[in-house]
Amino acid sequence: MLASIIASGLALGAVYALIGITYNVMFAASRVMSFTAGQLGMLGGVFGALFVGRLGVPGPVGLVLTLAACAAVGVLTEIIAVRPVLASLEKHLYVLSTLAAALLIQQLTAIEWSTEPQPFPRLLGLGSGILDEKFWLPVLACAAVIGGLEWMYRRTLVGRAFIAIAEDNFAARALGLPERRLRMASFALAGAVAGLAGFSSGQLLLAFFANGAMLNFYGFVPVALGGLGNNRGAVLGGLALGLFQQAANFTVGGVFASVLVFTVFIVVLLAAPQGLFGAPAVRRV
Amino acid sequence: MTTRRNLVLGAAAAPLLGRLAVAQSAAVPAGEPLRIGWLAALTGASSAPAVGFNRGVVFAADELNAAGGVQGRKVEIITRDTQGDPTKAVNATQELISRAKVHAIWGPTNSGEALATTPIMARAKMPCVHPCVVDSLIDPVKFPNAFRMAPSNGQWDDAVRAYLLNTLEVRDVAVFGDTTGYGTSAVAASVAAFAKDSANVVNQSLIDATQPDVTPDMLRAKTAGARAIVVWSVSVGMLSRLMNVRNALGWDVPIVGHPSLGSGEIRGLLEKPGNWEKVFMVGYRSCSFGEDGKLPERSQAFVAKLAGKVALHDTSLWWVACGYDAVKLIAAAVESSGASTSEAIIGAWNHTTAYPGIFGDYSYSPENHNGYPQADVVMSRANSQRDGTFALAPGFA
Numbered sequence: 001m002l003a004s005i006i007a008s009g010l011a012l013g014a015v016y017a018l019i020g021i022t023y024n025v026m027f028a029a030s031r032v033m034s035f036t037a038g039q040l041g042m043l044g045g046v047f048g049a050l051f052v053g054r055l056g057v058p059g060p061v062g063l064v065l066t067l068a069a070c071a072a073v074g075v076l077t078e079i080i081a082v083r084p085v086l087a088s089l090e091k092h093l094y095v096l097s098t099l100a101a102a103l104l105i106q107q108l109t110a111i112e113w114s115t116e117p118q119p120f121p122r123l124l125g126l127g128s129g130i131l132d133e134k135f136w137l138p139v140l141a142c143a144a145v146i147g148g149l150e151w152m153y154r155r156t157l158v159g160r161a162f163i164a165i166a167e168d169n170f171a172a173r174a175l176g177l178p179e180r181r182l183r184m185a186s187f188a189l190a191g192a193v194a195g196l197a198g199f200s201s202g203q204l205l206l207a208f209f210a211n212g213a214m215l216n217f218y219g220f221v222p223v224a225l226g227g228l229g230n231n232r233g234a235v236l237g238g239l240a241l242g243l244f245q246q247a248a249n250f251t252v253g254g255v256f257a258s259v260l261v262f263t264v265f266i267v268v269l270l271a272a273p274q275g276l277f278g279a280p281a282v283r284r285v
Numbered sequence: 286m287t288t289r290r291n292l293v294l295g296a297a298a299a300p301l302l303g304r305l306a307v308a309q310s311a312a313v314p315a316g317e318p319l320r321i322g323w324l325a326a327l328t329g330a331s332s333a334p335a336v337g338f339n340r341g342v343v344f345a346a347d348e349l350n351a352a353g354g355v356q357g358r359k360v361e362i363i364t365r366d367t368q369g370d371p372t373k374a375v376n377a378t379q380e381l382i383s384r385a386k387v388h389a390i391w392g393p394t395n396s397g398e399a400l401a402t403t404p405i406m407a408r409a410k411m412p413c414v415h416p417c418v419v420d421s422l423i424d425p426v427k428f429p430n431a432f433r434m435a436p437s438n439g440q441w442d443d444a445v446r447a448y449l450l451n452t453l454e455v456r457d458v459a460v461f462g463d464t465t466g467y468g469t470s471a472v473a474a475s476v477a478a479f480a481k482d483s484a485n486v487v488n489q490s491l492i493d494a495t496q497p498d499v500t501p502d503m504l505r506a507k508t509a510g511a512r513a514i515v516v517w518s519v520s521v522g523m524l525s526r527l528m529n530v531r532n533a534l535g536w537d538v539p540i541v542g543h544p545s546l547g548s549g550e551i552r553g554l555l556e557k558p559g560n561w562e563k564v565f566m567v568g569y570r571s572c573s574f575g576e577d578g579k580l581p582e583r584s585q586a587f588v589a590k591l592a593g594k595v596a597l598h599d600t601s602l603w604w605v606a607c608g609y610d611a612v613k614l615i616a617a618a619v620e621s622s623g624a625s626t627s628e629a630i631i632g633a634w635n636h637t638t639a640y641p642g643i644f645g646d647y648s649y650s651p652e653n654h655n656g657y658p659q660a661d662v663v664m665s666r667a668n669s670q671r672d673g674t675f676a677l678a679p680g681f682a
Contacts, residue, residue: 001504008498115332117522119553129533204497206522206554214495249501255464255491 005246007130011204013242014142015041018197019219020226020234021145022190026074026082028166028229029186031089034098036077038216039105040070040191042209044198045120046113049207053121066199067192074191075184077101082187102216109209120202134203141200145193146235162186166229218245221265227275237276318361319354319625321346321615322381324392324402326369335394337604337673338416339364340595342391344605345612355616356623362612363387367398374398375405382409388625389413389618391611396422396467403428412618412630414611419467420474423654430627432634432654434614434647435607436662440655441567442475444662445515445541448565450484452664452680453539455513459488459506461527463518471517471543487511494520503530516542525554532560540564547667547675549599561668565678568665571644572602573677580674587643588672602673603644610642 022037047069052062081101085093126133152159164172165182173179197215198205205211221241226233244264248257268276323342325335346360354360363385365377374393381387382405389412393399396419406413407428415422416435423433436444449455460475462468469491476486487509490502506514514531518524524546531540533556540546546566555561571584579585587606591597595605617640618633619625637656639646647656665675 004500004504008500012497116548116550117525117554118550201497205495208495208522210495214493246498246501249496249498250504253490253502253505255493258493 001250003130005243005250007132007135008204009243009246010239011135011138011201011242012245013239014138015197015201015205015215015238016218016222016241017142017235017238018138018145018193019215020222020238021149021231022194022197023219023223024229024231024234025149025186025190025193028162029183030078030082030086031169032082032086032094032098034077034082034094034101034187034190035216036074036081036098036102036105037190037194038214038219039102039109039212040074040077040194041198041215041219042109042212043070043073043105044195044200045202045205045207045211046109046118046198046209047195048199048202049118049120050113052123053119053207059121059123063196063199067195070191070195070198071188072191073105074187074189074194077191078184078187082183102212106209106212109212113207113209115209117206117208120205120207122203132203134201137200138197138204141196142235142238145196146231149231158182158185221261223275224269225265225276230275233275316358318359319616319619320361320363320385320387321612322378322385322387322390322392323362323364324367324374324377324381324390324394324398325364326393326395326398327364327366328368332369333600334604335392337600338392338394338608338611340600341605341608341610342612344591344595345609345616349612349616355619358619358625360612360616367393369395369398371398371401375401378402378405382406382411387411388627389615389630391415391608391615393417403431406430410627410631412615412627412634414614414634416607416611419470425652425654428654429651430631432649432656434611434642434644434656435603436567436569436657436659437655438471438474439478440657440659440662441543442471442478443659444567444664445475446478446482446484448664448678448680449513449515449539449541450482452678453513453541455539456483457485457487457510457512458515459490459509459511459513460486460515461490461492461502461506461518462516463494463520463523464491465494465518468518475515475517492518492523494518494523496523496526498530499523499526500530500533503527503534503536507534507536511538513538514540514542516540516546518543519545521545521548521550521554524548525551525560528560528564529554529556532557537563541566541664543567547665547670549670551667558668564667565664566667566675568663568675568677569603569644570661570663570677571606572674573663573665573681574671574674575677575682583641583643584674597673600673605673606642606644610644610647613642614640614647 019037019041026034047066051057051065081097085097124133161177222234222237225237245261248260326332327335346362349360367374367377396417399417399422410430412430414432414434418438420437420439460472462472476489479486488506544567546564574580618630622629622633634649635651637649639648645657645661649656663681664678666678669676
């Protein structure tokens with residue numbers, strides 16, 4: 001039982017962490033919490049099942065196409081739901097616009113894809129039982145993403161430009177950084193990260209339009225636990241959430257497990273409002 | 286005045302309806318069609334049943350019209366797509382009653398919509414037949430206009446319980462449902478009914494339809510000593526996960542329950558086709574074949590009549606048959622009463638004994654508006670679908 005809790009807990013935790021990173025990447029470039037993150041994750045599973053399962057595209061090509069498609073939807077989100085409300089961030093209109101975009105994505109998927117879960121093809125055919133690829137692929141994807149993002153932010157010019165935009169939008173623009181293009185690029189990156197989450201967990205979550213709302217919800221928890229904008233915190237928060245949720249599922253069952261998870265979540269936030277791994281915001285005056 | 290007198294007579298004198306036919310038909314404007322409203326969730330989530338029902342509805346109307354209509358009146362089906370949305374269903378109901386001025390309504394075909402539309406139809410005294418399973422939808426006192434032509438959830442539950450206790454001789458069961466209103470209420474009712482029959486519900490669980498891993502729930506049921514799993518859910522994702530996990534755990538117990546266990550969507554979600562073995566779903570005798578591969582005689586003749594005209598390979602025969610029967614049942618009430626007033630149609634239905642439909646023999650009385658016979662609710666092998674029909678489960682002949 002313990003092995004099963006760890007296997008599925010880590011897998012789900014990795015997916016939640018990736019969605020949390022998606023929230024963070026979009027937030028860093030725009031100061032907007034885009035509630036399309038979970039829907040982009042859902043699309044990763046749907047596009048993967050479409051390309052690899054239905055159209056018979058080889059797995060690696062299917063992955064590239066899925067990431068590209070999700071990146072495109074990410075950019076579209078920026079154009080449709082984020083850019084128009086950036087001028088009045090203090091009114092929090094982005095909550096409405098990104099939720100509307102999320103609903104649009106969900107309904108379109110339900111109409112064009114299916115209202116029932118669809119199978120996701122086996123990708124590598126490796127492992128069985130608790131070592132099945134459906135459990136370790138999301139963990140591998142999460143490790144690859146966090147490693148890749150760390151490398152990009154620390155070692156590349158583009159990564160440093162992203163950080164500059166996130167740190168001080170106005171100063172970055174004054175220095176001549178193309179803020180709009182960088183913001184679009186970060187939404188594309190966020191789309192690709194969420195797409196990878198959906199693709200790597202497709203065998204576990206299936207290609208199901210209703211996964212979007214679930215991922216939106218549980219993917220937000222690591223962000224709150226780990227501290228907004230803190231990717232490493234999101235990973236730790238996500239994995240902790242996945243393990244705790246599965247342990248609660250085993251001990252008290254599905255519905256009560258959700259209650260337990262959110263009780264603990266609220267208690268943690270009451271104790272540490274900035275998140276377990278976040279620091280209180282400090283501004284030089 | 287004549288019309289009012291006829292309305293009163295139609296309501297009060299059901300046994301004399303046949304004799305009044307000539308007098309009452311005089312009140313019907315010449316050439317006025319018999320308008321049947323059809324509340325169909327033809328698009329949106331869960332549209333598959335309505336698509337199947339619709340094939341039967343259209344076929345029945347065409348057949349009646351080809352034979353000269355009902356007492357010379359053309360049958361007109363006025364369809365409104367509710368998209369499975371109760372709000373749209375309510376609006377469509379009001380429009381059908383007040384603007385389209387239908388004589389009777391068939392549908393809606395899912396309980397969520399019917400819970401919203403039933404009181405509205407009752408206020409308008411609109412004759413209505415529907416196949417929705419929620420028990421509270423039928424109440425001859427509160428809703429004297431509403432008649433059910435499919436089993437209620439209680440009847441499904443009785444069939445599953447009888448199969449487990451009497452045929453499979455299993456008394457220790459785990460009862461699962463999804464977290465929807467339907468799943469929650471069905472699990473509660475099922476657990477209470479098992480307890481009444483002195484069976485042991487060793488574990489009960491409500492599972493979110495999007496829960497990716499149901500191993501915890503299955504392990505808890507196994508640890509508690511369950512010897513069968515009873516499932517009440519329409520979520521094929523959840524149902525297929527239960528079957529996959531049962532196999533992964535090497536746990537050889539039957540899974541028994543909701544008709545969705547036989548949904549064709551499940552096939553693609555199974556890790557192995559063998560995971561669908563030993564899964565039994567609620568079925569209907571009229572739409573089930575025995576070991577000889579043959580349907581009951583009446584169903585066989587119906588399928589032959591549909592051949593080349595109505596596709597069955599991508600739907601369930603019971604949906605098509607029930608839609609067909611609905612139109613025929615409304616037509617029969619108008620035919621026997623000689624009128625299409627609410628009182629005449631409801632009065633005729635209230636005195637229906639074993640009306641020979643394709644889906645089943647329907648019987649109604651003023652006290653009982655649940656018309657589907659319990660004996661025709663059977664269990665079927667979930668993995669045996671063939672042109673919308675299923676094989677009878679072991680123990681049924």
